[in-house]
Amino acid sequence: MGTSVYQDIKANLRALYLEDQRPWLVGFSGGKDSTMLASLLFDAILSVPPEKRKKPVTVLCTDTRVEIPAIVEMIENALARMHKFSEQSQLNIEVRLLKPPPEQSFWVNIIGRGYPPPRRNFRWCTQRMKIDPVTEFVNQRLGHWGEAILHLGARREESSTRAQTMAGRKTRNGLRRHPDLPRVWVSNPIEYLTTEDVWAYLLQNSNPWGGDNRMLYKLYANASGGECPIQIDTSTPSCGNSRFGCWTCTVVDRDKASEGLLAAGDERMEHLLGFRETLLEFRDPVNGWRDNRRMNGNEGPGPLTIEGRRELLKRLLTLQEDTHLDLITPEELLLIQQMWKAAREPDDGRGVARIVNKQRGVIMNADLNKLNRVRELEEKVAKKFDIRVDKLRRMLAKVEEYSESHRAQGLADDLLNILKDDVETQTTGSKD
């Protein structure tokens, strides 16, 4: 493809930039498509005279906190360079690395709530760890802005589904309405480029913010497959098909990115790949780590048992020691403890501290006197109202969990499930 196509894209972007005041958002995942998109955008804005660079532009990237370490390092490096270059050249471009809140992290969902590691038909992670942080950020900003334009590096050639989705949405001046955020218009500047066009551009041009794309090319060469786009809505193709997803991803059959990095000498990946196998083991009901009742009380493989969650936490802390990576934070550990108290076979409120204190270098304090006082009080209340103390504890822990995350949606269902469990236990108990 001739260079005029790239020049045309930049000229269109420049014209769009100058057309109105609407702020821009730019999806960046660190993959080839979004790197090319960001590169074209930086060039387009550079071509605008400095006094006219008034439009707020935000490069958005998500970090699930279980991303492959080498990819995180590459992305953080690119974002730092973009930020510096924007300051030096007065581009008015800010960069934002968005992460899920601790209560929605991978480990809190799996080890705390007992969600089974994700699979194709129960991919609970993308919404919570990727889409929600972006939606929340955009909604916050939209409070100040009337409308915004979101640039994405999506291409029709990626898949026939993607081509159909893109062709099926009506455009206005080349922009499509975002399916979930009505005041956001989506622009796909590289929609018609082929993979060869993208690589040709990336390998022939250095990034405006500095650095070339040989490292990126090497990462792609180490593994084959599609790339993980920044997730903006549920119609974006599964990042589980991707090369640059989470190292914990059990949606893909094989994690080719991690395998490729290991083959290229990144020894951290050996441990992480081993742990991915552990997650697969825990997900499979035949291995006995799953409850035989679903979260809603129906028959079928349910959440990880409390024993399974404890075991997984032990193994995760060992992995943390072996790799020297920060895999789980003290805040997540506290949330997990809170959730264990509301589990089917509730923990006494000290289970996490017991496990953590056994591990070298990790200290977690639990105020045992306070815990004992609370437990005595719970027993008194249960006796007074003639209810089972386990049920009371689970319900209190659930309410506390929700109040800590400042939300109430879903609480009624969760409390109902605890009551259902209680009825089930009593029925089973009376049969015995």
Ligand code: SF4
């Ligand atoms: S890469 Fe896998 S684990 Fe990560 S959000 Fe996507 S589907 Fe979930």
